[in-house]
Amino acid sequence: MNLENSKWYKWLPRRGRPLRVRKKGVISNAQRSSNKVGVVLPVYNQERQYLFECVQAIENQTYRNFELVIVIDGANAQTVKAVYEASKLLTCKFSIIHRVFNKGIAYSLNEGFEKLLDCPLLTWISSDNKQWPNYLEKLVEAMKNATPETVLVYSLYHPIDEKGLSRDINNTWYQALNEMMKRPKEEIMLTCFIGASFLFTREAYEQADGYDPKYGLVSDYEFWIRLMPLGEFLFLPEPLMDYRLNGKHSLTTITASEELFLQSMSASVDHRRKNGDKPKVTVIITACNHEKYIKECIQSVLSQSFSNFHIVVIDVGSTDSTLSKIYSMRDTRIIPIHISKRHKADALNIGFEYVLGEYVLELDGDDWIDPATLETMVNEMDSLAENVGLVFANRKIWFEENGVLREGSIHKGLNYADKYEVLEKFQTHCPRMYRYSALKELNGWMSTIQGEPLLADDFAMFLRLAEHYELHWIDKDLYHQRRHSTNITIKEKEILNNQFRILAQETLLRWGNVYKANFEVIDGTITKINLVPTGKEMTKQ
Numbered sequence: 001m002n003l004e005n006s007k008w009y010k011w012l013p014r015r016g017r018p019l020r021v022r023k024k025g026v027i028s029n030a031q032r033s034s035n036k037v038g039v040v041l042p043v044y045n046q047e048r049q050y051l052f053e054c055v056q057a058i059e060n061q062t063y064r065n066f067e068l069v070i071v072i073d074g075a076n077a078q079t080v081k082a083v084y085e086a087s088k089l090l091t092c093k094f095s096i097i098h099r100v101f102n103k104g105i106a107y108s109l110n111e112g113f114e115k116l117l118d119c120p121l122l123t124w125i126s127s128d129n130k131q132w133p134n135y136l137e138k139l140v141e142a143m144k145n146a147t148p149e150t151v152l153v154y155s156l157y158h159p160i161d162e163k164g165l166s167r168d169i170n171n172t173w174y175q176a177l178n179e180m181m182k183r184p185k186e187e188i189m190l191t192c193f194i195g196a197s198f199l200f201t202r203e204a205y206e207q208a209d210g211y212d213p214k215y216g217l218v219s220d221y222e223f224w225i226r227l228m229p230l231g232e233f234l235f236l237p238e239p240l241m242d243y244r245l246n247g248k249h250s251l252t253t254i255t256a257s258e259e260l261f262l263q264s265m266s267a268s269v270d271h272r273r274k275n276g277d278k279p280k281v282t283v284i285i286t287a288c289n290h291e292k293y294i295k296e297c298i299q300s301v302l303s304q305s306f307s308n309f310h311i312v313v314i315d316v317g318s319t320d321s322t323l324s325k326i327y328s329m330r331d332t333r334i335i336p337i338h339i340s341k342r343h344k345a346d347a348l349n350i351g352f353e354y355v356l357g358e359y360v361l362e363l364d365g366d367d368w369i370d371p372a373t374l375e376t377m378v379n380e381m382d383s384l385a386e387n388v389g390l391v392f393a394n395r396k397i398w399f400e401e402n403g404v405l406r407e408g409s410i411h412k413g414l415n416y417a418d419k420y421e422v423l424e425k426f427q428t429h430c431p432r433m434y435r436y437s438a439l440k441e442l443n444g445w446m447s448t449i450q451g452e453p454l455l456a457d458d459f460a461m462f463l464r465l466a467e468h469y470e471l472h473w474i475d476k477d478l479y480h481q482r483r484h485s486t487n488i489t490i491k492e493k494e495i496l497n498n499q500f501r502i503l504a505q506e507t508l509l510r511w512g513n514v515y516k517a518n519f520e521v522i523d524g525t526i527t528k529i530n531l532v533p534t535g536k537e538m539t540k541q
Contacts, residue, residue, distance in 0.1 A: 046082070097115070
């Protein structure tokens, strides 16, 4: 295969190519049939005990046709000393690359594999994990018996704590892990399900151009994405290693788990972009404890008559099964994001980083949309001038009581004459489809006001868009909004009222202080804003 002419090679940044697979193995048929395994052990700063346990586990392998390269990646003096002392346990063929400067996991792996050019099979081991004695034997056997198209074999793992003790797990835990890891390879775009127990072919490694240093701690996940189109993945449903969770110097715990997750999904989005997988629309769904509704919400998007879309689904710190429900919706157009509890505007801004579409539709995780929503709104937006930053339609209200939906009224949109009418009418509308360029110009959603989290983010967005862009109403019923006791407009009425007042006053000041705002309140809720001329200007601008 000609590397330079392959499609996936052209996706790669030219600046990164020379730093990755610099030397290639020339594997003879005899070497290929020998199934020799090249093992790389990258080491940064690590606990002495973990290193000794890891090296001993390598030495205990029942499969002996392997060669080990230990790469010291700018580690501290204590770690360096521990590496050389632990290496005395080894009777297998090994070498040590001792580099003074830290260059990261991806660089270290490529450097190590460069020393193993006669090995047709490759793997690498994190220095805080412990491979079981049959680790290599089982993986090599699986690869040998697999179809010729197989480029990767991976297996389950057994979790241990920082002290090396088994976590409190049962068969249900293994069943859940098995279900999560046994996926079609295409779903690697949704989540990294491969884990730390694996074996891949050198041929595929070189075709994929090795590990990419720019992805840092998630370079392994990014590598699996590039490996995916090159051949088949084979899952071995048995644990072959002890995987240390929350180890002090673990590669997967140096960075907060949420940041690692977001980096992983960034890698997925980067590959979608490089692959030309740019949809017309990105739907951003925010969900918090919506286990009863999230599948219906997502399915309403998947069932659209218009199919050129991605869905960024953000689980915002749910304590129920919302996240597992999201993962159960196996569609490669879904980009799942899991973040800690925070306010909606912050979640939307995180989701905005993963948008690939020209247009962005916002959807709450307990609501749903009509099957023709995207088609209708895309056609309308395409027909409008670039200065239209938002199109919106009508929404139907549904009241939920004891799990039963009761049909409510239709809330129609409005045709606004100018930005002052947007403020004075004091309404927000659903569904909302934004022009991506408009959201980019506004730097996404406003998330704070006077140092406090902004809950009135919908109204703030309407005002900010009206200040710079035209708004357009589609008089069709396209959105279904669920009302129940946990809706934010009921729980936090007082905070919202105060923020509405601040938003109106600050906006009018920014617009030249031509009007002042008088607020109409019914049952403790602001229902309308009346604009009164200040005398500076007698007519609306």
